[in-house]
Amino acid sequence: MGPSAGKGRAGPTTEDVLDLLRRRGLRMTPQRRAIVAEVMRTSGHISPPEIARKVRDVMPGVNASTVYRTLTLLEDVGVLSHAHLEGGAEYHRAEEAEHVHLACSRCGAEDDLSLTEARALARLIQRHHGFLPDLTHFAISGLCRDCQRRDGTGRA
Numbered sequence: 228m229g230p231s232a233g234k235g236r237a238g239p240t241t242e243d244v245l246d247l248l249r250r251r252g253l254r255m256t257p258q259r260r261a262i263v264a265e266v267m268r269t270s271g272h273i274s275p276p277e278i279a280r281k282v283r284d285v286m287p288g289v290n291a292s293t294v295y296r297t298l299t300l301l302e303d304v305g306v307l308s309h310a311h312l313e314g315g316a317e318y319h320r321a322e323e324a325e326h327v328h329l330a331c332s333r334c335g336a337e338d339d340l341s342l343t344e345a346r347a348l349a350r351l352i353q354r355h356h357g358f359l360p361d362l363t364h365f366a367i368s369g370l371c372r373d374c375q376r377r378d379g380t381g382r383a
């Protein structure tokens with residue numbers, strides 16, 4: 228199940244999120260509003276530079292730090308959650324964040340595992356180390372099938 232796969236769990240709407248921020252006493256500037264709208268329109272991975280670029284298309288002059296600060300704010304209120312991928316930190320809508328990233332360190336291809344698929348790995352770590360892993364936070368890097376084949380290191 229990819230991040231783009233609709234999981235049927237409806238998250239908050241743009242209006243819900245703007246309300247949430249307002250109730251926190253945050254001033255809703257047009258920039259912030261545009262950033263929130265763009266974030267809520269995006270499904271799957273939300274890359275900070277990409278959000279900045281798209282918001283600038285509709286509102287030139289928005290600087291990257293405003294975008295980054297707003298993303299952090301959205302994470303603080305529970306709307307977003309971040310993960311570290313090969314290309315840097317990205318965000319997910321909180322309701323879409325529960326998966327493990329597999330990232331090819333050679334070609335950059337990305338794939339993901341559901342937490343159900345990763346359960347055996349999580350259990351193994353927990354059983355042997357008493358450590359409860361959060362497998363969603365960092366990508367597992369390695370080689371994708373194609374890169375292994377090109378290498379001759381593939382086992383299949």
Ligand SMILES: [Zn+2]
Binds near residue numbers: 230319328
């Ligand atoms: Zn993801």
Ligand SMILES: [Zn+2]
Binds near residue numbers: 309310311364
């Ligand atoms: Zn982190």
Ligand SMILES: [Zn+2]
Binds near residue numbers: 373375
């Ligand atoms: Zn690859």
